[in-house]
Amino acid sequence: MTARLIDGKAAAAALRQRIAAQVARVSDLGVVPGLAVVLVGEDPASQVYVRSKERLAREAGMVSIAHRLPPTTPEADLLDLIRRLNADPAIHGILVQLPVPKPLDERTIIGAIDPAKDVDGLHPVNVGNLSIGGEGLLPCTPSGCMMLLRDTLGADLSGLRALVIGRSNLMGKPMAQLLVRAHCTVTVAHSRTRDLADECRRADILVPAVGQPRMVRGDWIKPGATVIDVGMNRLAPEPGQEKGRLVGDVAFEEAVEVAGAITPVPGGVGPMTIACLLDNTLTAACRAEGLARPAVAA
Ligand SMILES: NC(=O)C1=CN([C@@H]2O[C@H](COP(=O)(O)OP(=O)(O)OC[C@H]3O[C@@H](n4cnc5c(N)ncnc54)[C@H](OP(=O)(O)O)[C@@H]3O)[C@@H](O)[C@H]2O)C=CC1
Numbered sequence: 649m650t651a652r653l654i655d656g657k658a659a660a661a662a663l664r665q666r667i668a669a670q671v672a673r674v675s676d677l678g679v680v681p682g683l684a685v686v687l688v689g690e691d692p693a694s695q696v697y698v699r700s701k702e703r704l705a706r707e708a709g710m711v712s713i714a715h716r717l718p719p720t721t722p723e724a725d726l727l728d729l730i731r732r733l734n735a736d737p738a739i740h741g742i743l744v745q746l747p748v749p750k751p752l753d754e755r756t757i758i759g760a761i762d763p764a765k766d767v768d769g770l771h772p773v774n775v776g777n778l779s780i781g782g783e784g785l786l787p788c789t790p791s792g793c794m795m796l797l798r799d800t801l802g803a804d805l806s807g808l809r810a811l812v813i814g815r816s817n818l819m820g821k822p823m824a825q826l827l828v829r830a831h832c833t834v835t836v837a838h839s840r841t842r843d844l845a846d847e848c849r850r851a852d853i854l855v856p857a858v859g860q861p862r863m864v865r866g867d868w869i870k871p872g873a874t875v876i877d878v879g880m881n882r883l884a885p886e887p888g889q890e891k892g893r894l895v896g897d898v899a900f901e902e903a904v905e906v907a908g909a910i911t912p913v914p915g916g917v918g919p920m921t922i923a924c925l926l927d928n929t930l931t932a933a934c935r936a937e938g939l940a941r942p943a944v945a946a
């Protein structure tokens with residue numbers, strides 16, 4: 649059997665198109681959603697992501713402003729920028745690209761963002777709202793994974809066994825929360841998990857978010873399972889190539905023979921992350937301006 653491919657690139661393009669139509673409607677009412685992306689340092693991968701966030705936000709009709717700061721930026725300067733963005737009525741969403749260089753403290757920085765503008769969903773208020781089912785902003789990658797799961801399996805995921813591998817604040821923990829909210833039976837695995845292969849074999853939904861290239865082997869996967877591969881790992885370049893290949897946490901060629909459906913890397917979860925960021929920015933803009941989110945045909 650060969651798994652169905654879950655086309656995150658197409659799903660993200662469709663979502664961005666819907667968002668662009670809604671942005672056009674709110675713009676007619678005088679509200680142009682504004683996103684500020686803050687990048688501290690010169691990490692090449694982060695630079696690529698920040699550029700693509702900027703470009704896609706503009707393509708959706710938003711105002712997008714990137715703030716690029718040197719790696720040695722003092723924390724006080726970064727906090728000052730965040731305070732100005734919090735106070736700027738043209739900015740509805742603020743994202744500080746992670747990880748931030750040492751000695752900057754991630755928690756202090758995220759905690760300084762106005763929760764209503766925290767389009768990454770990482771501020772403690774939004775994390776708390778996710779946990780108690782309130783009206784916060786949801787983290788982008790987990791929301792994107794949920795959308796792909798529902799596109800694949802239908803709206804009702806009740807009772808399915810889900811395994812999330814990874815327990816980071818950015819991905820593993822919020823993913824587990826969203827799956828619980830969707831009535832799945834959820835297990836969270838991590839580096840101390842005893843028999844990971846065995847845990848995987850029980851999962852109807854498998855979500856590896858580890859950062860270990862091709863760690864999840866084909867024979868770890870329950871036949872017919874849905875695999876959402878969050879890992880983004882850049883391999884060393886082949887001779888004569890400038891850049892190494894991007895691979896996920898799953899040994900794709902093996903997994904595709906066993907799984908029922910699987911996301912590729914690239915072209916799976918990654919593009920959904922950015923589309924969800926734009927979605928959060930539009931949500932934040934509508935809430936800030938007291939507008940209902942315009943309905944558009946799906
Ligand atoms: N597609 C996208 O848009 C995004 C992709 N990513 C990618 O997802 C991956 C995870 O990101 P992130 O959550 O930020 O990473 P972190 O490094 O913060 O977390 C990794 C998690 O994996 C666990 N882990 C590490 N090694 C193993 C192992 N051998 N077996 C089981 N668990 C293990 C760690 O366990 P422990 O807690 O015990 O240390 C930790 O919980 C990365 O490849 C990242 O690039 C991330 C965000 C967005």
Ligand SMILES: Nc1nc(=O)c2c([nH]1)NC[C@@H]1CN(c3ccc(C(=O)N[C@@H](CCC(=O)O)C(=O)O)cc3)C=[N+]21
Nearest residue numbers: 697744745746747768788880914915916917918919921
């Ligand atoms: N505050 C913060 N929020 C984040 O959401 C955040 C972050 N920091 N730090 C880093 C991770 C990583 N991340 C990705 C986003 C898009 C792709 C993406 O679009 N990937 C393309 C390929 C890109 C390529 O070819 O390099 C794909 O999978 O098809 C990947 C990874 C967001 N992150």
